[in-house]
Amino acid sequence: MKVAFVTGANGGFGKLIIIELLKAGYRVIGAMRNQANQKEIMDMAREINLNQQLEIVEMDVTDEERIKEVSKWISDHFGQLDVLINNAGYSQGGFTSDLTMEEWENQYDTNVMGVIRTTFHLLSLLRKSTQGKIINMSSVSGYFGFPGMGPYCSSKFALEGYSESLRMELLPMRIYVSLVEPASFKTGIWEKGLEVGERIGNDTIKKNAYAFAKQSYQNAGDPIEVAKLVRRICEANRPKFRYQVGKGAKSLWLMKKFIPWTWIEKTVMRKLNR
Numbered sequence: 691m692k693v694a695f696v697t698g699a700n701g702g703f704g705k706l707i708i709i710e711l712l713k714a715g716y717r718v719i720g721a722m723r724n725q726a727n728q729k730e731i732m733d734m735a736r737e738i739n740l741n742q743q744l745e746i747v748e749m750d751v752t753d754e755e756r757i758k759e760v761s762k763w764i765s766d767h768f769g770q771l772d773v774l775i776n777n778a779g780y781s782q783g784g785f786t787s788d789l790t791m792e793e794w795e796n797q798y799d800t801n802v803m804g805v806i807r808t809t810f811h812l813l814s815l816l817r818k819s820t821q822g823k824i825i826n827m828s829s830v831s832g833y834f835g836f837p838g839m840g841p842y843c844s845s846k847f848a849l850e851g852y853s854e855s856l857r858m859e860l861l862p863m864r865i866y867v868s869l870v871e872p873a874s875f876k877t878g879i880w881e882k883g884l885e886v887g888e889r890i891g892n893d894t895i896k897k898n899a900y901a902f903a904k905q906s907y908q909n910a911g912d913p914i915e916v917a918k919l920v921r922r923i924c925e926a927n928r929p930k931f932r933y934q935v936g937k938g939a940k941s942l943w944l945m946k947k948f949i950p951w952t953w954i955e956k957t958v959m960r961k962l963n964r
Contacts, residue, residue, distance in 0.1 A: 691743075691817075693768045694924065695719045697751055697808060698778030699884055700727045702875070703827065705734060706917035708777060712740040714921050716773070719764065721749040737778035751778045751804030761811045765774075770818035775922050776805040777827045782841040785896060794841050806852065822865035825923055826853045830873050830939050837962065838899035867930045869945070870920060873936030875913040895962045911936050926928055 694711050694948055698704040699720030711718050716827040720731060725748035749760050764771060782789075782797040805826060816822035831839060832846030850869060856868040916935055923929045934940045945954065 691715065691717045692772040693711045693717045693719065693770065694763070694773035694775065695764065695771055695812065696775045696777055697721045697749070697804075698827075699731060699746065700724075701777060702913050703872075703916055703920075704777050706914055707920045708744065709734055709738070709836055710917045710921040711773075711813075711924065712743050713738065714715070714925060715939040716924070717743050717745075717768070718746060719745045721751075721760065721778070722748050723750045726749065751808055752760070752799050754807050757811045761815065764812070764815055771812055771815035771822070773823045773825070774809065774812055774816060775920065776808055776828070778808075779827065779845075781839070783839050784841065785838055785899075785924040786840055789841065791872045797841040797845050798848070801842070802848045805849060809856070809959065816865055817863060820864070821927075822860075822863075823924060823929060824856070824865065824867045825920055826867065826869050828853070828869045828871045830871055830934070830936075831944050832869070832871055834942055836899075837958070838896065845922065848911070856874050866929050867931070868923050869932050870916065870923070871932060871934045871939060872916050873911065873934075873942070875911050875916060875936060898962045898964065 692715070696708055696711070696714045696718060699708060700722040704720065704722075708718050708720050708731060720728075722728065725746060728746040732741055732744065732746065735744045747760050747763065749756050751757070779801045780797075782793055785794065809824060816824065826849055828849050829842075829846045831843040832850045833872055835843045835847070853867055853869050860867055865955050919933060923933065934943050
């Protein structure tokens with residue numbers, strides 16, 4: 691039985707990804723910051739009679755010592771790892787003029803360094819698989835910098851660059867790195883980002899940027915679509931590098947790729963200034 695490790699196990703995508711992988715026959719280890727929050731995911735697994743295939747461990751991706759301990763635990767119990775899904779993360783919104791350095795640092799510590807720490811310490815276990823896979827959960831914000839979302843967008847841009855390098859480094863070992871780039875989905879990740887509404891005051895541009903973000907969240911899709919895509923990537927023999935998913939994700943990627951930046955800039959600024 692193949693073994694998969696999923697960080698952010700109690701998040702919106704995390705829980706659904708775990709259930710999809712259990713259905714696909716994987717032994718799944720879910721990592722969450724507080725093991726006391728495992729009841730919901732264990733109940734979901736129990737409903738489909740697959741709870742015996744699920745292990746929950748307490749792990750914060752910002753705690754390197756704990757990641758080392760979990761890596762040793764996986765080695766002792768399973769000997770190898772077939773799939774690593776770096777799903778843990780959150781969205782820090784806000785304009786640069788309103789954010790503290792601590793908010794920037796915390797965003798990067800989780801969304802970027804958290805992925806790097808986890809990958810580094812689990813890589814030796816992935817090498818023992820006949821065909822390992824690493825799936826990094828990015829976002830449309832990893833290729834388009836939305837105003838008022840600088841910390842989140844830049845952290846996802848960094849994740850994309852890291853993932854490109856990692857893909858090339860690990861292909862000779864038959865370890866496939868893939869990025870999942872969702873549009874807006876109904877998960878808890880946007881709650882943090884939308885808290886910036888308290889800081890915008892009477893600034894027109896900030897108000898419109900916040901209104902756009904809020905509307906996107908309200909029109910967000912069902913996260914099961916992302917979970918099913920992750921399952922397909924896990925089951926693929928040679929998964930590709932990038933996967934856009936959700937309403938507008940592919941069109942936004944094509945727009946950024948082929949339309950001149952000056953046109954995009956004018957369109958965005960027109961919407962923010964109206």
